[in-house]
Amino acid sequence: MKIEFTPEQQALRKELQTYFEKLMTPELTAEVAEAVGEGGGPLFWQAMEQLGKDGWIGIGWPEELGGRGMSEMEQFIFVEAVMRAGFPFPFLTTESVGPILAKYASGRMKEKLVPKIMGGKIIIGIGYSEPGAGTDLMSLKTTARKDGDEWVINGQKMWTSLAHHADYVWLAAKTNFDPEVKAHSAISLFLVPTSAEGYSCTPVNTLGDVRTNATYYDNIRVPADHLVGEEGMGMRMIFEQLNRERLSLVNVGAFMQLFEEVVSWTKENKLPSGERVIDQPWVQINLAKCKSGLEALKLICYRQASEMSKGNLKVEDASIAKVYGTEFFVELYRHLAEVIGIGSTLHRHSKGAVLGGKLEEIYRRASVITFGGGANEIQRDLIASAGLGMPRAKR
Amino acid sequence: MDFSFNDTQQDVQKLTRQILSELSTPDRLNQIDQQVDRFDESLWQQLATSGLLGVAIDERYGGMGFGFTELCLLIEEVGRTVAALPVIPVLVSAALPIQKYGSNEQKERLLTGLVKGETFITAALSEAMSEFPGAPEVMAVVTESDYLLTGTKIAVPFADKAECILITADTVDGIGLFLVNPKAKGVVLTRQRSTTNEPWFELTMNDVSVAAEDVLVTGSEAVEVADWISERTMAASCVMQVGVVDEMTRMTASYTCERVQFNAPIGSFQAVQHRAADCLIDSTCLKLTAYQAVSLLDEDSEATAEVLIAKIWAGDAGHRVSYAAQHLHGGMGIDKDYHLWRYCLWARQLEMSLGNSASHLSALGERIARE
Numbered sequence: 001m002k003i004e005f006t007p008e009q010q011a012l013r014k015e016l017q018t019y020f021e022k023l024m025t026p027e028l029t030a031e032v033a034e035a036v037g038e039g040g041g042p043l044f045w046q047a048m049e050q051l052g053k054d055g056w057i058g059i060g061w062p063e064e065l066g067g068r069g070m071s072e073m074e075q076f077i078f079v080e081a082v083m084r085a086g087f088p089f090p091f092l093t094t095e096s097v098g099p100i101l102a103k104y105a106s107g108r109m110k111e112k113l114v115p116k117i118m119g120g121k122i123i124i125g126i127g128y129s130e131p132g133a134g135t136d137l138m139s140l141k142t143t144a145r146k147d148g149d150e151w152v153i154n155g156q157k158m159w160t161s162l163a164h165h166a167d168y169v170w171l172a173a174k175t176n177f178d179p180e181v182k183a184h185s186a187i188s189l190f191l192v193p194t195s196a197e198g199y200s201c202t203p204v205n206t207l208g209d210v211r212t213n214a215t216y217y218d219n220i221r222v223p224a225d226h227l228v229g230e231e232g233m234g235m236r237m238i239f240e241q242l243n244r245e246r247l248s249l250v251n252v253g254a255f256m257q258l259f260e261e262v263v264s265w266t267k268e269n270k271l272p273s274g275e276r277v278i279d280q281p282w283v284q285i286n287l288a289k290c291k292s293g294l295e296a297l298k299l300i301c302y303r304q305a306s307e308m309s310k311g312n313l314k315v316e317d318a319s320i321a322k323v324y325g326t327e328f329f330v331e332l333y334r335h336l337a338e339v340i341g342i343g344s345t346l347h348r349h350s351k352g353a354v355l356g357g358k359l360e361e362i363y364r365r366a367s368v369i370t371f372g373g374g375a376n377e378i379q380r381d382l383i384a385s386a387g388l389g390m391p392r393a394k395r
Numbered sequence: 396m397d398f399s400f401n402d403t404q405q406d407v408q409k410l411t412r413q414i415l416s417e418l419s420t421p422d423r424l425n426q427i428d429q430q431v432d433r434f435d436e437s438l439w440q441q442l443a444t445s446g447l448l449g450v451a452i453d454e455r456y457g458g459m460g461f462g463f464t465e466l467c468l469l470i471e472e473v474g475r476t477v478a479a480l481p482v483i484p485v486l487v488s489a490a491l492p493i494q495k496y497g498s499n500e501q502k503e504r505l506l507t508g509l510v511k512g513e514t515f516i517t518a519a520l521s522e523a524m525s526e527f528p529g530a531p532e533v534m535a536v537v538t539e540s541d542y543l544l545t546g547t548k549i550a551v552p553f554a555d556k557a558e559c560i561l562i563t564a565d566t567v568d569g570i571g572l573f574l575v576n577p578k579a580k581g582v583v584l585t586r587q588r589s590t591t592n593e594p595w596f597e598l599t600m601n602d603v604s605v606a607a608e609d610v611l612v613t614g615s616e617a618v619e620v621a622d623w624i625s626e627r628t629m630a631a632s633c634v635m636q637v638g639v640v641d642e643m644t645r646m647t648a649s650y651t652c653e654r655v656q657f658n659a660p661i662g663s664f665q666a667v668q669h670r671a672a673d674c675l676i677d678s679t680c681l682k683l684t685a686y687q688a689v690s691l692l693d694e695d696s697e698a699t700a701e702v703l704i705a706k707i708w709a710g711d712a713g714h715r716v717s718y719a720a721q722h723l724h725g726g727m728g729i730d731k732d733y734h735l736w737r738y739c740l741w742a743r744q745l746e747m748s749l750g751n752s753a754s755h756l757s758a759l760g761e762r763i764a765r766e
Binding site for chain 1: 396397398399400401404464644645648649651652660662663664665668669671672673675676679680683684686687689690691694696700701703704707708756757759760761763764
């Protein structure tokens with residue numbers, strides 16, 4: 001046991017810090033601030049390609065896939081740095097869908113898409129949820145029927161984030177209609193090009209200013225090799241993908257950055273008495289609560305990255321990271337907002353906005369994290385059954 | 396970053412687990428509770444025979460010569476079984492500083508016997524109004540031939556059994572660390588009743604003479620040594636809490652899967668599962684922060700903030716898991732024929748020893764402000 005970064009990993013963290021200081025020009029920072037967490041502007045794409053060219057996106061990917069062959073830990077360190085930098089990195093594409101795609105997609109699709117993922121040239125949207133299927137994903141109604149060498153897809157998806165920037169949707173659809181077959185084995189995964197005839201996308205504007213989408217699939221025809229893995233294997237890949245997503249969702253980088261920025265603010269700003277904001281005992285307590293909570297989250301993440309390097313991503317660990325990380329984050333931004341006071345409610349475009357209005361924006365954006373990526377109730381079910389051997393809860 | 400245990404560490408863990416699960420059963424603990432002192436003498440001797448008392452003691456004194464991590468893995472198992480073994484006061488708070496800062500003569504005299512289970516040593520870290528050894532009110536007056544100690548320490552485990560007790564006291568020149576014989580003239584031991592029933596004593600000294608050979612450290616280094624002891628004792632308490640909390644969580648999961656109400660095991664109800672899942676989350680956070688502190692201390696790296704954070708988690712997780720376990724066990728948790736109550740008492744004792752979540756949050760906050 002040695003719970004410290006190796007000297008090489010420390011050097012990598014340093015290198016990344018310097019790298020992102022250069023990459024995040026004021027122009028790029030301004031562009032992504034207006035695109036609120038989703039990127040998609042010209043400077044964003046330029047930076048993505050740069051990240052690809054410089055070999056960062058695939059740092060932990062195997063060399064035969066065009067990566068640098070380092071471990072999941074280095075990959076995690078990279079994502080931590082990207083998130084600290086405030087760059088809206090499409091981590092679901094690169095960290096979560098990407099590895100599953102590389103593992104299961106057909107030869108041709110893999111050859112076509114993996115280099116684009118590594119090169120920062122593509123975003124893939126996720127099409128699981130539907131108006132009537134959220135947490136109960138297996139009740140989804142979108143269908144894919146085989147017709148000769150093609151699949152014909154019909155249905156509607158909800159909350160297809162980034163679909164308006166995406167080249168493909170990673171889509172779950174029902175492929176077996178035999179009432180005797182369990183829902184679990186009736187679902188398959190497809191790569192659906194957003195350029196396909198019959199595809200459409202309408203925006204859903206959200207409280208956090210982040211655009212998400214409803215997407216529609218009207219008799220879309222895709223070639224047979226757009227099926228990912230085997231027919232009926234969809235749920236297995238979805239679980240695998242979601243376990244990876246859970247770690248990316250709570251990557252400690254963005255949380256650390258926010259904490260450090262608020263700490264600096266409390267040291268730089270003075271009260272009328274001449275004391276610094278941080279000299280008040282209650283402020284110190286709030287910051288200490290954030291710090292001790294962050295430390296646990298950091299270790300949960302690092303241990304998981306370290307386990308993933310050995311190929312042991314456990315269900316309960318992924319769910320513990322998700323529940324703890326998201327619920328802690330809700331507390332974190334509240335404690336930090338309290339420290340800043342009323343200024344924390346000023347919009348980034350307001351006169352007098354504090355720290356670029358980050359805390360005002362986070363409050364609006366963060367309300368999705370405890371149910372996005374798998375509702376925390378379901379995660380707790382998984383922790384109890386996989387981690388403590390309790391019976392699977394009836395739904 | 397390596398979160399796994401190496402072969403030696405796994406061996407220590409396995410051996411301890413095997414001995415304790417065999418010899419420190421609930422029945423055995425019931426027997427121990429009938430004694431005046433909560434101490435499993437024969438089990439202590441068994442640890443000596445198997446070499447485990449010397450896990451972190453140098454081979455020169457008959458120990459195994461392993462590090463703090465190995466010692467903490469032993470302590471975690473003691474927590475998991477709530478065995479009646481004073482591993483923290485003896486093997487951490489007293490033995491480690493003697494090994495690191497003691498003279499050859501002191502080490503020979505005290506550690507050799509300790510490893511064999513023949514010599515007992517302990518530490519008096521707290522006073523009623525000063526919980527940490529770095530800021531004692533006990534006074535030490537220097538004379539030509541010795542030091543004279545006056546004042547009172549509290550919550551001293553096994554003070555009556557010890558050959559010597561490690562004590563901090565204030566000299567005019569900063570603090571000093573002394574080895575006091577509890578049978579010395581001027582020492583009065585008064586039994587205290589701790590919540591876990593571990594034998595504790597109030598130790599009052601009135602001009603107790605400590606000769607040169609029983610002085611451990613004086614001078615400018617002494618405060619650092621006191622902090623060195625505090626940090627290791629705190630980290631060890633956190634790791635013991637890891638064992639306590641983990642076992643309470645497992646007991647709760649297994650009990651609720653057996654207990655049937657409304658024709659179903661209550662552990663199949665979501666409300667019950669979610670409370671148990673929260674226990675496992677707390678247990679995970681405590682374990683990781685505690686291991687981080689241990690790992691850094693084992694390397695002799697700076698770990699003050701990490702120890703504070705681990706102790707905050709030890710307090711919070713101990714408190715929350717203990718109450719959740721009691722709640723989910725219904726009346727069984729308070730039935731003294733069932734085993735949970737001991738864990739709850741230890742969780743509380745560890746939570747309140749050497750600072751608590753509130754005081755450590757305040758200390759951590761001050762550090763952030765100073766940085």
